[in-house]
Amino acid sequence: MKDSLNALMTEVIAVASERRCAYLMLKDDPFFGRLPSGSDQEAIQFAFAAGEAAAQKVITQHGRSPEGIACSLQVRVTRTDAAISAGKAVLFSEYSDRPPAVTIYTRSVEEANRLIRDNGLAEALGLDDVTPVHLAHELYHHLEAKKLTEGTSGYRIPTLSWGPIRLRTGLPSLGEIAADRFALVVLGLQVPPRAIQFITIHYHNQEYAWQLLEELKRFPA
């Protein structure tokens, strides 16, 4: 029973606060090791605020439907059934800025939707289709790319200081954290996007999904 998807998701939903999910993204950041100790909470808060501000603005101007928002912002949405799995990662969606377009990978999305349906998870998750979650997430990347929102690039950490020379860098994971906050607010999600992805992780690697859950529990709630 320990291995069942339902057992996993019951635990994930109970412990996967938005902050813990954010830690999961932050610790994968290539510059995580450079983040001054003690500033992880501050970095996550910065990203939450960026996602929140963008969401409130978009809701006021364009409403809450990701398809409608894409249309208003002139972002083309295409669907492809091309099998995309880059290494171990399953790709759901992708944003490209020239011209502005979001690609939805229907195989990944339909696989997640089928697992939700077959395991009766819709009620616990508050959704039966993950497409809007991924589309909303990518639309945040559009807002950042086109500077339609303040975004997360203002958060910078020192990478090198050599006499008077100080180099600083942004943290790419903050854009991901902000994009998930954006999706959560625009769609009024019950469960953070990163937590929903445990369904797919479990399908492809049960052992890793349980490991990741243990990791999640160790972050501050």
Ligand SMILES: [Zn+2]
């Ligand atoms: Zn993203």
